Amino acid sequence: MNKITTMLIAAGLTGSLSACVATSESVKTTPDQKSAPVAVAPVSPDVEKTGDTNQTITLNQIMSDPAWLGRQPENMGWSVDGSELVYERERENSELNDVYAASVASPAQATKVPLSELHRYRYDERVESLDGQYTAYRFEDSVFVLMPTGENVQLTRGGAALENLHFMTDNRLMAQSGNRIIAIDLQTGRREQLISWTFAEEPEAVSEPEDFVASEQISLIEYIAKRRKDRQDRVDEADALAKQNSAVAPEPFYFDESDRLVAATVSPNGKTAIVVTTEDTSWRGDTDIMPHYIQEDGRIDSKNVRRRVADAKPQSDTIWLIDLTEQTKTELSYVQLPGYNEDVLAEVKAENAKAKGETYEVNRLPRDIGLLDSWYWREPSIRWHDNGDQVAVMLEAWDNKDRWIATVDFEQQSLVSQHRLHDDAWVNYRFNQFGWLHNSETLFYQSEHTGYAHLYLQEPGQSPRALTRGQFIVDNPVVTRDDNWIYYTANKKHPGVYEVYRVNTDSGESQALTDLNGMTDFSLSPDESTLLLAHSKVTRPPELYVKAANTNSEPTKITDTISGKFLSMPWAVPQVIAVPSSDASQPVYARVYLPENYQEGEPRKAVIFNHGAGYLQNAHLGWSGYFREFMFHSMLVQQGYVVLDMDFRASAGYGRDWRTAIYRQMGTPEVQDLRDGVDWLVENANVDRGRIGTYGGSYGGFLTFMALFTDPDLFQAGAALRPVTDWAHYNWGYTSNILNTPDVDPIAYRKSSPIYYAEGLESALLINAPMVDDNVFFQDSVRLVQRLIELEKENFETAIYPVEPHGFVQPSSWLDEYRRIYKLFETNL
Template sequence: MKNTHKFLLVMGSAVILSACAATQSTNGTVDVVAPPSASQPEPTIITPVVDSNAMQDDIAITLEQIMADPDWLGRQPEAPSWSLNGEHLVYERKRVGSHLRDFYLASPGVSGNGEKVALAQLHQVDRSQQVSNANNDLTAWVFDSNIFLYDHSSGVLRQLTKDSDYPRNLTFLSDERLAYQVGNSFIAIDPSNGMREELVKWQYASKPQAVRPPADFIAQEQQELIEYVALQRRQRQEQADYDAQLQAQNNGITAAPFYLTEGHRNVQVALSPNAQYVIVVSTEDTPSRSESDIMPNYIQENGRIAAEEVRRRVSDAKPITHKLWLLDLAQNTVSELSLNQLPGYNDDVLAAVKRENAAARGEDYQVNRLPRAIGILQSWYGHSAIQWHTSGEHVAIMLEAWDNKDRWIVTVDFDQQRLVTQHRLSDEAWINYAFNQFGWLPESPSLYYLSEQSGYSHLYVKPVDGKERALTQGRFEVDDITISRDEQWAYFKANVKHPGIYEIYRAPLSGGEIQALTDLNGMTDYSLSPDHTTLLLTHSTLTMPPELYTSVISDDAMTQPVKITSTVSDEFLSMPWVAPSIVPVESSHSDAPIYSRVYLPTNVDESEPRRAVIFNHGAGYLQNAHMGWSGYFREFMFHSMLVQQGYVVMDMDYRASKGYGRDWRTAIYRQMGTPETQDLVDGVEWLVANANVDRNRVGTYGGSYGGFMTFMALFTEPDLFQAGAALRPVSDWAHYNHPYTSNILNTPDVDPIAYRRSSPIYFAEGLSKPLLMNAPMIDDNVFFVDVVRLVQRLIELEKENFETAIYPVEPHGFVQPSSWLDEYRRIYKLFEQHL
């Protein structure tokens, strides 16, 4: 028998494993093995254990069902959190046949989906910007643009505002007042009496003067010759003097504004808890969208074409520098915090890249040490770049260079009005847009932060005047930090046991061994209860969507979580879904394996070589070869359908994927598409050697970044695949957005070599196998023009074996079930015809 694969394939619904990992023994059973060392995880094949009673092999999986409205799967819990008093858990759930969500309340430790929250009580559970005071006896939040306050000791809930002003940056002050930002001002409310005070306001304008010096000869003569003009000037000055005296002698009836650089706008603002300082970050007020590009939207209610504005391309982006202002409310002074205090602020970090590109043009390049464009790090995950200590005596700010090569965490010396660098992270490729969470310990003036400086995201603690300490270390990724109020523990999630298994852990802030709090073997997220005694878990497995669990935290031993919700439909459970194995594919270009999901058919003739499909996940920096429920749930079901018909399916976490450390992430720097295609070659070789696959019957497909990879594979390795489908694909990176692309390829004006090396449109002449392109037309992420330009290029190259399907009403992520069905019918037809 040609096939020699050695891992267990099972079908049906996965059951939670009781061990860290599993491998197959010689007798075909699953052996429980000890977890690999945290610092040296072993490349183990992970094979899920499933419930054989759930198998329904006689049920045919159809495209019509799996591409239908996903309500039929069961509408899983979303956005879980805790109730105000911590006695219940709260989650959202989609309504059947509607885009609306309802809130539900359930009890920890009690199985059941709970009760739907009535609309009249929605303000108690739909809580944005939630904050608590230092004693945790008051909690405030925003609901429907208004502020609500809950007193934990009395159980009284009050509404503090009722207006159309949307409050932002909600925070408790040291004196128990509640402050919030409206426009360019901060307001404080005293909950005890409702007194509102405008603490500070600022304007981006020149400070007004009652009278100004004459601007020229004519103005000077006018003021001296015309008594009426002189009178008006005297009256204005008298009024200004009177207003200033009134303000000074009445303890400031209203806050006098601070005046900042004209023509700027807010980027981020933060008030200190002691109400003594405000940090204002501003930048030049220029349009964030393109001034020339539009996106035609052809399907409108009025029958006309709408011209929608779209974001700028990376080729049009200009360097942006932020200004940092320190507003001293007590002294009524404003100081600009100079960025020149940062180490490396004027390093020519791209000198080697510029020299290479200059040489390609036949020119020389000389190092240029002009100040770099620097600003606050604007997190993709909502973390604030300005963090005040609860005392108000310290503030930390996270900054990044516009060239993507440096990240700084700084504090402010209030006496000297200057920045003090606490931590610098440099990367020759690019600073990751993930793993940038940071903040202060509750009591001591010490920072905690995530950093990839070791090659993996780990947690560090650093006193303001002390040395950095690593709380975690090893070949795994740490994320989602929660610091306990008693300053004893740091809670986090990490993939310690295996790159594709995420559990919840905690580490003592004083140092020591980390403690595992869960052992669920899948994908697990958490929310810590208000009293820090219980974990609210969101857990999923390969074949089961996420459900909610609760687990009591114990110092002695790990407690068994209790499953709370059961929202998956019986119809979904009855289907013969295939549970893929997580396989470490040997790499020809890296010492680390390429972890991949592999779906294998059963009950097929082993003597006949199989056909196969490799799926390419999107986003580039995304992990899909994990043990949890995939965001690509339709693709998971499609792969089960293909397997049912005898296909083998592989889903690779190629280089650039998340979860495997900094080196795996940055392997694509300045060469997008090359390492990934090399990994696809290794994937095909593995399939041929281990899964009885005919190398001449392999196809590939993927969307977004996965569509880009389909292009690169078909164009640069024309014999690797016999057909490919590129969905919402990138064909030219110079047309994609700035934040994502410039990380990896720098900018086109600086590094055109990288763009020509990485953009499929430059390699289109290599197409020789059938190509399907599925393109949504109102995609404001990857523009429709990417496909249009490539189609024109293929026409001019006189290529014959390509076709294009357009979707007039779809954005980047399809919405309409009819579009999903049409798209996957075409993909399936492509594989059936050519594999």
Template sequence: MTQFRYPLLAVALCSLTVASPLQAKKAEPQTYQTSTVSVAKAFNADTATTLSLEQIMADPDWLGRQPEAAHWSADSTQVYYQRKRQGSELRDWYARPLNGSDNGSLVSAGALHLIGSDDAVYNRDRSMQAWIFEGDVFVRNMLSGELTQLTRDNAQQTAAEFLLDGRLAYREGWTYFAHNLTTGLRTELASLKTEAKPKGPAKPAGYLAQEQHKLIEFVALEQKNAEQRYAARQQLQKENASLPAAAFYLGKDQHIVAASLSPKADYLLVSVRKSSKRNDKDIMPNYITGNGDIAAEQVRARVNDVIPQPQRLLLLNLQDGSSTELSYSSLPGYNEDVLAKVKAENAKAQGEKYKSAKVIRDIGLMTDWYWSQSAMRWHSSGEQVALMLKALDNKDRWIATVDLQKKVLVPQHRLHDEAWVNYAFNDYGWLNNSSSLYYLSEESGYAHLYLKPLNGKAKKLTSGTFEVSSPVLTHNDNYIYFQANVNHPGNYEVFRTELSSGNLQQLTRLGGSTSFTLSPDEQKLLLNFSTNLSPNELYVADAKPEATVAQLTDTISEQFKQLPLVAPQIVAVPSSHGEQPVFSKVYYPADYQQGEARRAVVFNHGAGYLQNSDLGWSGYFREFLFHNLLVQQGYVVMDMDYRASKGYGRDWRTAIYRRMGTPEIEDLVDGVNWMVANANVDRNRIGTYGGSYGGFMTFMALFKEPELFQAGAALRPVSDWAYYNHAYTSNILNTPAIDPIAYERSSPIYFTQGLTKPLLINAPMVDDNVFFQDVVRLVQRLIEQENINFETAIYPVEPHGFRQPSSWLDEYRRIYKLFEQNL
């Protein structure tokens, strides 16, 4: 890995100017730029204003209700976006012309079907656009602007797709239709049935039935008529082209994972697995209900109980009705025992010996909860199809194409990771005008773009110690636009790479966090931009270097703009466990270097794989304001992107493999040491808190490093990873059946005997993410150990993410009281 050297980096509000593009062909920075970002566009803060918990934890409408879910109009002349309705959880749509003013105009309910969708599809020459609104299909002629509604029913159409012959395809349930836009004829292309194929009238079986058919003429005649009707229907289905094709019967107790229709409507690719029966134990009691009863609500299974089902990949020929199962045996490593070392270590711990052997691994589509794209991608010509597949043990991800003649998978790329393959950074697709694939891969240690011809070697399009995400290919294959943190791990800008030359160009230099949407005509960028001190707003710029940026929305409230907020400085805390530093936000009081050493609080962000010490507006906006309140009262606050956080490469992400709660707490130790040495902090007056993964870290810090913090608050915390979900946990710790060592090493409930300092545990009771049971079990263990250093607050109506301002206020009053009393 690259060595890193970072001085202190102070980051404040940024400018809204676009600087010149990068000129290097392939930027390969060995260190991030660390110069101070200039300050511009500051709010007119009233320094006499003081923050209060009541204001911070109030309904967030007071911040201004920022734009959400923005997308372009079909003609690229205006933008549609949603905005929360004042005092309601409902969202309204707004239309903002590029040449307009203010925040645009409200779109009436009667006109919502006209605005299109962010997932609208186009035909090959982009003369037609289609989208789904409320389960019905709409088509717009891009030349005339004429709008046609194709369906108006309760059938719920989905997956609109233009076919190469001009028809528009969509599906209802798992039945595919093609709609002729000229004649209006709707044709059923394929119907998928998860049941056994009918076999026609059954022959008499057994002695009594056979005798009955011999002795009773009526019974024999009925049997004969039934067989003739069945044969006639089969003949009609085969010979009469006016009838729909016969259904595909996929088998009883099968679940359709995904399917993808060829643009030529000649093939359908389908992935199926065995249906999983619901476990009656997977329930959550809800004590506060409308009728006064206790409701047993269904929730997800625990990782301990999940047995992932392998998927079968079927190639259905829509021309002759045949079905072929595609074998995974051509994929490199499909039968490797990739967990041999883990199994051997666990066997040894149990006094046994593990013998490794070849094993057929369970494989399926890359359909993780994090990834919203289709894992099946047809080339626009309909001549090729690619799939992204993963091993269910989480160690391999493959991209493969299908030889449609030989009906076999052809491997194109394998990404193997001894820890786990990331569920992010898996975008891929075809070039439009050649048989080449582009894709993201972490194989170099960072997520970068690659280009691979089907019969050639892959070419790396980007390089360096930064992450590439959200690639968008232009329709002429000239450019791929993307978001990346090239200049600093917390600064996300928009870039593009020119495929013919490899030139990398930086298109924005706004200094905070910027995401983008390319306009349908590919001439403009819709930018969603924020800073540490300013929530997101919408901007627009030409899709080229050095373009002027214009602001489209101004939704931030005047009340918020008047707050005397402190911009955190982002510092690179040296690590005692590696070359790469721990990037951290530090909030300083104005006079922190004067007088006696300060109190301090360390905040632990949730999600584990999340970046919070970046330059954009944080989803933890309440915590951000709470930290400002603490700063006003003389605290120093640190918010660390500990190991496992997003934005810093593969090694940073996988440092917690099989040992969650160890590298992160080591980083907290380094953070505390840094504050004592550099921020005038008293080592004996430091507390910590966090929610979800941050609550888990609070547990581990107080249990395993009892002298590090003088108090801690664990909010909606994980106490035993065997009780968490499968999709997230099995990546990092494998499964309890295979790797109990990892679970016992990583779960706080095994270390409760280390608690010696005051601990506040706040737990929502209707949390379907981290179950209330996590807190109940850990509290009972503390009681049995006769530990009196904790108290618990419960929130009967709250899910994982609190909804009621009164709950937020109660929670943070308790956190504040904990720190005031103990620091």
């Protein structure tokens, strides 16, 4: 059985790391009804140390094309008919991927799928009819249907694209084609237009007279009156014909010509549609551009980029309920949503007004509300029940403080709030699945209202029922067709260990389906009998496993793709520790990389790595997306460094309070956590407080700035890579969650942006800036450099990367970047 070391850290932990390590024992699952321990650490990954310790880890090797690690499986899934498991691997000496497939009976004997058969294994959409007879799917520009006979029929090849596939209750296939939704009878091939729409002024047969003269003309001249009546009769006749004769398609629905479509969907029974529109405002201005200097023609190209949060304007959506039988449309009001007109930012606005010597009065104006379409959420926000008699919509407030799940009362033509998730900071949209059970009018959804993302069921007229509970995160829920189970992943055993579970929707009993320790994800086969697993460990990239979708079988490993060269290297094996926090009730989980005999000799130099994305988890026991950094840290350890990689506050995996600690003060809690990390290194890992550096990219670059600028004695050197320097210049989707918007909350932006603290720089600073970064603009670094020049700072350097986007691509750029980082530490530590 896999082994992991666990223990509770006592309050005020001090002393050597060896004193913190308990005897190895299996990590046990924390029952749903109990809270996880406050601090579990340290954890030793259950991997064997391999590799030749005489080999030297070099930057040239670890920053070269990562194909040398082995070509790991990616994008796992199932063939269209569900009979074979499918995954991809990068083609040797190419950026392209090849697709591989294997039967469940012989899962380790995968073969490469020929291009001629690729449409049977990969798809962009896949839907099944309610009775299971038909499977429809879209591949590239074609739509196929697996018939009950087993025949694979190609419905389209090119032409007008069909997308957003759904089956109707009568087994017709629905699809959107441009500005219309059609239904296709798979037996006869007959196509019917269910709805169409256009954004234009609706033509009128007759209109009201514009003035007195026109009114008198109509009443006095019989010829004019007759022409008006004839026109109206023709329109009435056409409307009646469309309603009574199936050979005629109904007229399109007209919407304001200044609007655009957000979503359109028809109920499975074909009776009702939901259309969502919004004002057609451009999010790009003339100055939202980025120059790209290195082009084939030797000229400069100008790329369009997103607008800044400082330029964001409030926006609402309009939801239309369409009766397809009567051909009528009704706007649904948000008045029924609890809190629809609360002034949720009143305190923030009052604080900012006071800073300007003004006063603010609370208002009760309706808030800007629309379909959920956030930074993290890209799933459909309108969900029909299979029977077509119910529909649920997920809505968000533009101010990010509320998320509603509402159903629609078709008779009353109104929204009915089923669940309101409010957060005084911001709502977490990452763990946010919702929908209907198949065989009852019961909603399931995820909510973070207890502080952790969990699963809930809501039956009509009843209070929500929790299916999971505890201090852990639930993710990736999948409901079985019989509604008996919901499969999911969770970090129950330890914040850094993710396993696969399923919960019974009736009893609420959860069952652990894997015990692999590390990071494990799953894909449930279409027949719901088999789990395809992707599992990784801290020193091992992901490999694939299969197991029966029950508790009675063990996973079987089916891929072995890691290269011999990678296995031969003497990688450091980090432990996951819990650093006591001086500012929070929970510890700060971190990976610590320790050289052999680290307690012996003079105090050592150390580096703290700051991960990017802000809301990301890296102190886990699986393979990290920061694999180059893992290898770089191993190189530093081989040279005697100690390395710490912290999941500072704002990181994912630790619940709502950890996430929202940075609300309106980005960079303050995190730097406090970094100071706790420095203290831990000094007290437990024989580190010299005067020889510690830090580095990180994106959010990690921002945090490097904040540490060096606001706590100058903390680090002796820092490298900020592709860094944010002023949050007013970042995007709306991410930043407005945490800092509101600059027009509403300038205090938060000035408090959280490094450019306002640049005068605090004392230690050595390296700024590495890619020039074609459409995420964090190159301008961020340019403005800060100018600020440092004006402040007459001397101890900083800047490196630019002319062809690199936010995530570097060229191995030569990676090598150059990390040579500079390494030189910074070697010179200053």
